[in-house]
Amino acid sequence: MFPSSLPKARTLDPHAVPSLRWGIIGPGWIAERFARALKEFTSQQLVAIASRSQDRASAFASKMGIPQAFGSAAELLTSPDIDAVYIATPHNHHYPDGLQALNAGKHVLIEKPLALNAQQARGLAELAKAKGLLCMEAMWCDFLPKYDIITQLLEDGALGDLHTLLADHGEFFTPDHRIFNADLAGGPMMDLGSYLIGFSVKVAGAPVSIHATGQQVPGGVNGQTSMLLTHNNGMHSVLNTTLFSNTPCAAVIAGRDATLEIGGASFYAPGPFTLTSSQGGKVLHFDEPRNRYDQLFHEAVHFAWCVGQGKTESPVRPLSASIDTLAAMDEVRRQIGQVFNEEK
Ligand SMILES: NC(=O)c1ccc[n+]([C@@H]2O[C@H](COP(=O)([O-])OP(=O)(O)OC[C@H]3O[C@@H](n4cnc5c(N)ncnc54)[C@H](OP(=O)(O)O)[C@@H]3O)[C@@H](O)[C@H]2O)c1
Known part of the structure; x- marks a missing residue:
């Protein structure tokens, strides 16, 4: 039946979800926009950035006000002060970077596409389940009001x-x-x-x-x-x-x-x-x-809510x-x- 009005969006209060400590891998175009949205609209903490180059990591950290900068993803992932990792590298890095993050015990938000193909995606899903960690594709539109x-x-x-x-x-x-x-x-x-x-x-x-x-x-x-x-x-x-x-x-x-x-x-x-x-x-x-x-912030708020609820998906x-x-x-x-x- 045709509705008399549109339903209201079921949005989360960005300040009523756990404040996770985030690290970002890949200081590129989308990472900058994600970092800006997180800082401006949420209570999430951006604590570290990793690049393949220490100089690029440091430049991104000082531009975005991020306290720690690492010259490799592996170094960032050894930090015990990080709860969640946002992977913003090119598509063919999503699977290896995602596996690395999950193996380091971090919840992981992976830019779209989750992986190169369904087989890689199933590998990420199995590992996340085995580790009891949240793994989510950053398909940001799905979280928009x-x-x-x-x-x-x-x-x-x-x-x-x-x-x-x-x-x-x-x-x-x-x-x-x-x-x-x-x-x-x-x-x-x-x-x-x-x-x-x-x-x-x-x-x-x-x-x-x-x-x-x-x-x-x-x-x-x-x-x-x-x-x-x-x-x-x-x-x-x-x-x-x-x-x-x-x-x-x-x-x-x-x-x-x-x-x-x-x-x-x-x-x-x-x-x-x-x-x-x-x-x-x-x-x-x-x-x-x-x-x-x-509106990129919605995916991060939803992700933090999932972590707070103990969800792995x-x-x-x-x-x-x-x-x-x-x-x-x-x-x-x-x-x-x-x-x-x-x-x-
Ligand atoms: N949600 C959205 O609206 C949206 C929009 C655009 C893109 N994306 C997704 O985000 C991902 C990144 O896209 P982007 O446009 O941000 O790309 P980008 O500007 O090229 O940034 C990618 C970053 O990954 C790092 N990287 C690691 N290995 C690399 C390699 N072999 N070659 C190049 N860079 C490498 C680079 O940092 P270092 O060289 O410093 O390590 C680079 O800054 C893509 O998978 C894309 O689908 C999403």
Whole structure:
């Protein structure tokens, strides 16, 4: 039934969760935004940073006001004064860095994608379980108030039977970006495709069949991929990701009773959406400031809440969701012929 109003987001009070002592591995682009959001909006403590270079670690530490700087991840992980580690290295480092952190007895928040493929992700899940530690993919959008409202609408059946999900994520990158580097698991799939496939798995579960076609760029990296996923409930997800151009980064979930359109900004980032009834023209709008990187703090607050609850998996982004997403990406990559160096 079409709701009379939108549900309220179930957000945690950022100051009512345990204040963890965090270390970061990889002082790059996203790490800086994560550190800023943590400092500004939470009571989490940023206590250490590790780089492959002592100079880069020290520079990041002084810029972000972090007390300890280490010239290697191994040194950071020996510190007894760290509860949790945020891994913000390139994709192909997530699995080895994650294993290292868990083996050092730290809870671990790993940037998306959790690993390069489903097999690596299962390895991380098994180790976290064996160690009794929290392991979570930093799929930050899943923790946004906007996604929680959409989740509630889906759970309440506000859209009726789901038929179609459309989503695209295209971004123009210059050739010097790591995304074109085959040695860093380049191509759009890991960076941009994570959002598309993660979203379709979240809405309709793991796909039962996949059809994909890709276009390569010189250097052995995929440049764009289009995908058709069919889910258990019969829903089709039609997805496109490209490094060649900027595309709207919009998403639509079409159900029998209503259609949800997420546009105006990237569908996975803070911004507006509209729910429109299939008959009768009823419309509900959601809007909020497009403060994209500020809202990175939600994933850290949720992570700290999970640690406080003694959970080894997040109920919002369980490891099964990360594994299902990677398994679908594995099949897409098999069909388009993209194999990462670590898989050869
Ligand atoms: N949540 C989001 O919105 C978001 C946005 C962008 C990226 N990400 C994810 O975050 C991860 C990092 O992306 P980024 O854009 O922040 O990358 P980046 O700017 O290149 O930073 C990665 C950091 O990892 C370290 N590193 C370790 N081994 C490396 C290697 N072999 N080559 C290059 N750097 C290496 C580097 O620090 P040192 O050289 O000092 O060791 C570097 O600063 C990716 O997996 C990506 O999917 C998430």
